[in-house]
Amino acid sequence: MQIDIRPMVLPAHPDEDGPAGDEFRLAHAYNERSNAERYGEGLYVNTPVEFLASLQPNADYRLDRLHAWDGDRLVGIITVYSNLLDSTDVVEAQPELSSELSAAEQHELAEALTERAHELAAAAGRSTVIMSTVGAAEGAVTATSGFGGADPAHPEAAPLVRRGYALEQVYRVSVAELADLPDLDARLVAAAAGAPAYELVRWIGGTPAEHRPAMRTLYERMSTDAPIGNLAWEEEVWDEPRLAEFERTVQAGGRTLLTVAARERSTGELGGFSTLILPLSGATARQHDTLVTKPHRGHGLGMLMKLDNLVRLRELRPELVRVVTWNAEENRPMLAVNEASGFAPVAYEAQWQWKAER
Ligand SMILES: CC(C)(COP(=O)(O)OP(=O)(O)OC[C@H]1O[C@@H](n2cnc3c(N)ncnc32)[C@H](O)[C@@H]1OP(=O)(O)O)[C@@H](O)C(=O)NCCC(=O)NCCS
Structure with a gap:
């Protein structure tokens, strides 16, 4: 798989003609699908207007959103938040891998997206990266909080384990x-x-x-x-x-x-x-x-x-x-x-x- 990872370009409005509008509409559909896969159908839905609003610059944090392309197929996203008012040594990131990829392709892509998040952190002089991935009530790795776990072999988690991340906390979505x-x-x-x-x-x-x-x-x-x-x-x-x-x-x-x-x-x-x-x-x-x-x-x-x-x-x-x-x-x-x-x-x-x- 030839992966090309580039920053998303935002359109002025959701219906804009041209490449930025087309990319936005693909990203919106992708986001809806990935939320449904992660949380369940209908649990976290955004209209295109809400979705575009959520990607706008903000005085409290910087938001970098990278899109991974296999030709003209959007196959992965990493969203990176950098707080501007406090926790200014931290970047927080969440990968979303296309479920249409094979497991091997997901591993390869997650590695590349994780690397890009680390490049962004290094370029900003930030020394802590917090990544959010799929978790579990119990897993082969238990959080240092003592509650909840994760599968370290999951494609999203494997690049983190290789880099020496600690699983610190697990959130329950209810x-x-x-x-x-x-x-x-x-x-x-x-x-x-x-x-x-x-x-x-x-x-x-x-x-x-x-x-x-x-x-x-x-x-x-x-x-x-x-x-x-x-x-x-x-x-x-x-x-x-x-x-x-x-x-x-x-x-x-x-x-x-x-x-x-x-x-x-x-x-x-x-x-x-x-x-x-x-x-x-x-x-x-x-x-x-x-x-x-x-x-x-x-x-x-x-x-x-x-x-x-x-x-x-x-x-x-x-x-x-x-x-x-x-x-x-x-x-x-x-x-x-x-x-x-x-x-x-x-x-x-x-x-x-x-x-x-x-
Ligand atoms: C969750 C929270 C709102 C509950 O507060 P509350 O409504 O006052 O809780 P309750 O009245 O049900 O408390 C029952 C008992 O637990 C105790 N208790 C409540 N929260 C407690 C806490 N965080 N730590 C220790 N004891 C706690 C109460 O003092 C009470 O004890 P008592 O029976 O001896 O008087 C409160 O703990 C809180 O604000 N936590 C921090 C913020 C937070 O975590 N929010 C959720 C983020 S997702």
Whole structure:
């Protein structure tokens, strides 16, 4: 196989005539197929507008996307993110290999794509590479977190094992079907009764001015309180421009950000929040963050906020009949809430890390 790997050229809009538009449409179809293979049919779908928006430059991270061609056949992609505000020593990459290739071709291509990610890291002077590949509940290699594993012989993983990557963490991808929660309203009432010292505040889209300082702090806590194993992610600092850029990016292409926060009645303090991202099409909403800060834990606020979001989702967008979420396999407190509200695993993702010797 003669592989040619080159940066993707973005069109101005999804219907643009000419080579950039043609490449974009191929890439969109490829992305839809690879998401279906990775997570299941219909679980992660993007309209062309959403997909193009997700590839746009951003103030928080640089995005490099390389396409691998066998003649005029798109056979592989690697997407490389380089954070610009923190974790500036890290590049994060995800390969997507065409399932139409033979196993030998997949191995050859994964090697070439991994090499290109390392070239990008070296050129940017970044010494840590985090790669996301197919993972498993249990595998021949266990994550250093102690939870979840991966197959080191998988074509995506083999080039990483050869380079001395460590499997640090495994994410569980789980789905809840709203139809399986006929008692949702009763559950929500019970959860609210268990946390009488709190009231919920809700908004759609950008955070209202009165909650912006508190939400910036809560987003910062997400980066320190959710387990990251040995991965080299740094604590994040969220100033006002960062919050605004996040809200713009996450809603680019027409998606909706749905937020609920728990406010302590006596102090007015926001003790936690939970967010959903509502895509334009398909039937699956995406869970984004959920957090309760340490002083406010133990009142079932995580469950209360998740149930409230599900009820609101059902009212606002009834065609979105399920929710998908990503959780670290060792994150027992979050998994306990999710399992109790109907989430069941559909896939696993392995997080491998390589550090240059200094
Ligand atoms: C997941 C999370 C929201 C649950 O918080 P919560 O709703 O307050 O949890 P619960 O009320 O169900 O807590 C039940 C018990 O577990 C304890 N607990 C909750 N989260 C805990 C944690 N992360 N570590 C240790 N103990 C925890 C509570 O203190 C409580 O103990 P108690 O019964 O002795 O009072 C919270 O742990 C959290 O914010 N974690 C960090 C952020 C995160 O990982 N988000 C998910 C990313 S995918």
